[in-house]
Amino acid sequence: MISKQMQQEIKGSSAIRAMFLEGKELAGKVGAENVYDFSLGNPMTPVPEEFTEAILKAVQEESSLGLHGYMDNAGYPETRRAVAEDLNQRFGTDFTGEHIVMTVGAAGALNVVFKTLLDPGDEVLALAPYFGEYRSYAANHQGILREVKPHLPTFQPDLADLEGKITENTKVLLINNPVNPTGVIYPEETIKSMAAILQRKQEEYGHGIYMVSDEPYRELAYDGSQVPFLTKYYDNTFVTYSFSKSLSIPGERIGYIAACPRMEGCAEALQGLSVANRILGFVNAPSLMQKAVAASMGARTDVAYYDRNRQLIYGKLTELGFTCVKPQGAFYLFIKSPDPDEKSFVAAAKKHHILLVGGSSFSCPGYVRLAYCVSYEMIERSLPAFEKLAAEYQGQ
Amino acid sequence: MISKQMQQEIKGSSAIRAMFLEGKELAGKVGAENVYDFSLGNPMTPVPEEFTEAILKAVQEESSLGLHGYMDNAGYPETRRAVAEDLNQRFGTDFTGEHIVMTVGAAGALNVVFKTLLDPGDEVLALAPYFGEYRSYAANHQGILREVKPHLPTFQPDLADLEGKITENTKVLLINNPVNPTGVIYPEETIKSMAAILQRKQEEYGHGIYMVSDEPYRELAYDGSQVPFLTKYYDNTFVTYSFSKSLSIPGERIGYIAACPRMEGCAEALQGLSVANRILGFVNAPSLMQKAVAASMGARTDVAYYDRNRQLIYGKLTELGFTCVKPQGAFYLFIKSPDPDEKSFVAAAKKHHILLVGGSSFSCPGYVRLAYCVSYEMIERSLPAFEKLAAEYQGQ
Numbered sequence A, B: 001m002i003s004k005q006m007q008q009e010i011k012g013s014s015a016i017r018a019m020f021l022e023g024k025e026l027a028g029k030v031g032a033e034n035v036y037d038f039s040l041g042n043p044m045t046p047v048p049e050e051f052t053e054a055i056l057k058a059v060q061e062e063s064s065l066g067l068h069g070y071m072d073n074a075g076y077p078e079t080r081r082a083v084a085e086d087l088n089q090r091f092g093t094d095f096t097g098e099h100i101v102m103t104v105g106a107a108g109a110l111n112v113v114f115k116t117l118l119d120p121g122d123e124v125l126a127l128a129p130y131f132g133e134y135r136s137y138a139a140n141h142q143g144i145l146r147e148v149k150p151h152l153p154t155f156q157p158d159l160a161d162l163e164g165k166i167t168e169n170t171k172v173l174l175i176n177n178p179v180n181p182t183g184v185i186y187p188e189e190t191i192k193s194m195a196a197i198l199q200r201k202q203e204e205y206g207h208g209i210y211m212v213s214d215e216p217y218r219e220l221a222y223d224g225s226q227v228p229f230l231t232k233y234y235d236n237t238f239v240t241y242s243f244s245k246s247l248s249i250p251g252e253r254i255g256y257i258a259a260c261p262r263m264e265g266c267a268e269a270l271q272g273l274s275v276a277n278r279i280l281g282f283v284n285a286p287s288l289m290q291k292a293v294a295a296s297m298g299a300r301t302d303v304a305y306y307d308r309n310r311q312l313i314y315g316k317l318t319e320l321g322f323t324c325v326k327p328q329g330a331f332y333l334f335i336k337s338p339d340p341d342e343k344s345f346v347a348a349a350k351k352h353h354i355l356l357v358g359g360s361s362f363s364c365p366g367y368v369r370l371a372y373c374v375s376y377e378m379i380e381r382s383l384p385a386f387e388k389l390a391a392e393y394q395g396q
Helices: A004-030 A049-061 A064-068 A077-090 A105-117 A133-140 A159-163 A188-205 A266-279 A286-293 A303-319 A341-351 A376-392 B004-030 B050-060 B064-066 B077-091 B105-118 B133-140 B159-167 B188-205 B265-280 B287-294 B303-319 B342-351 B377-392
Strands: A100-103 A123-126 A145-148 A172-176 A211-216 A237-242 A253-258 A331-338 A368-371 B100-103 B123-127 B143-148 B170-176 B212-214 B237-244 B254-257 B332-336 B367-371
Touching: A004 A133, A004 A368, A004 B064, A004 B105, A004 B265, A049 A064, A049 A376, A049 B050, A077 A100, A077 A133, A077 A253, A100 A105, A100 B188, A105 A133, A105 A211, A105 A237, A105 A253, A105 A266, A105 B004, A105 B170, A123 A133, A123 A159, A133 A145, A133 B265, A145 A159, A145 B237, A159 A188, A188 A211, A253 A266, A253 B254, A266 B004, A266 B133, A286 B170, A286 B287, A303 A331, A303 A376, A341 A368, A341 A376, A341 B188, B004 B133, B004 B265, B064 B287, B077 B100, B077 B254, B100 B265, B105 B133, B105 B170, B105 B212, B105 B254, B105 B265, B123 B133, B123 B159, B123 B332, B133 B143, B143 B159, B159 B188, B170 B188, B188 B212, B254 B265, B303 B332, B303 B377, B342 B367
Parallel strands: A123 A145, A123 A172, A172 A211, A211 A237, B123 B143, B123 B170, B170 B212, B212 B237
Antiparallel strands: A100 A253, A237 A253, A331 A368, B100 B254, B237 B254, B332 B367
């Protein structure tokens, strides 16, 4: 009775749900402390005190009607200004509040950008491997997602493949940086090369091709790695951000879009984002959360905790012979499956109570994703299980 | 550079924006206290104390990671249960938490339901006059909105027209109750008649036709009027709700979908809603707000305040000779324009610093909407202006 498209979407999503249920069942059988669940990208480092204080202060001191009421669909002017100033200070950009649209997280932001840009049949290029739901986001707005291959084993984008994949219908190059699921960061040089390709192709086809970034992991960068800020390299750029990871508040659905001031037709694009926010049913980003993030803009969760996890699990897995690009950001390892059929490897891991996600969910079979946004103690407890798992594949 | 569809949407929305800007300009010229802005459906009665207390208690007492973290895409189980129990107690229904999906307001809820139900070309019937954005909500999911005429001057639906408009492609009958912009409530008898028509047509065409309600104004009913709860009358029903008006918190974007347990394929539909919530980019309803509404489920803003406004403005305008159905719910009057061209009347009102919205925005030209969710004092101050406006049309 539901739509055919939704029946397909349900099939696609049932794998993740099945894993979740199996994990719960397993925990019931062997005890939660003996299940090593590395399947979910769910932050677990503390919510910064400043953010909590900002909520309390707003609720205690502001007029409740103003605090919980409608505002411009793009957000409170003071929140938009606070975001613009924060970006300008950190990246030397020149945003005003007008260039910022507050959104229901980065997933909401991407849908708002796609709604604004895509006509039916327009193509969105994604750099593989990528978060599987990007495909649905494009399809929501009748866009078509096309993949750009990575170079292996670095997982940097194959620029020749990118150039070859751009057609007359290409409207968007979607860039997730740092990358879920690999933890790779695309450096400045790569961004510059991609910008040059898009610039050439824009001129060739005579219409705009947009860079759209998805940056929920921006603040999770290790070893001093820099995550390039895209509007510095390319004018037709929308940066989307979520506070989910930097503040450990993914349930609150608060993020933003920053539109490059030098974008062609910027005023119309900003109007489009605002209208899209409304008609897609978001209307505006949650109001109290807009106040809270504005008042705790510089706050960060404990990024060093994730780094410590990263060192431990990356060190141990490579020592055990697993192959994996060393992550520079986010909180994932993308491990080459020692079995060509990654599903068998996921199943073998599960026998040792280790829960991983197959790379097929990221359009990259033959790999598995491990999310290390878990407690350090859980990683420590899991190491003997990884040793046993590795032993099964020794000599292969 | 933006999509053609969005260019159209911007055109459609620019009238409202223009009015907003003109209102601001006018306030700058003559002073805000001398502008009588009846154009926006923005609640202004107090946020209930219980709601504010619930936020503070949650932030002070709960683990911040749990409070702001991801949960099931359908929402926290305890919030879903609280909604189900509240509905069961008030309406004698038999929901469990499983039948409730928490959403980003009612606008989000409607988009989630449409995404779940609509295949390209499916038709959504709306009872005119209706909130103009319904057309965009249907179009977002490649559905087509068709209008059902009202009986005049009661603004109850023309049931013969409804029956005639149902085709093989009809998938949804959308029912807003109480109605924006008329303030009419569709009584039980009307709902039963519509249910009987849908039932017959379902059998005739051999596929489900769904009732989908939009009920942000449910708690704003006057003179003891009852708003029928749709799942009691028709199995294939989704009720969507927002706490925006009952708690005066429209900026927070918190609402829900209640799916009738007797719906055909209910389990699949619920899965669809959950997946739609995720892939449309909502992911889940804002988490702190889910906790806060669960802990203040019975709280209500000051509905009597709106009623007092209603009595004053309805009494005065009819006394002045304006024609208007007496509203039983919501906070709008839908006034027959004394000029056949309602735009001229809106312009004439503006000269007296009265801001109204033309009925064309609700697919019903020849009328204007007045939103009386304003201060009682503003209504009092505006009365001389209405007298002058009426005098211009005397004898016509």
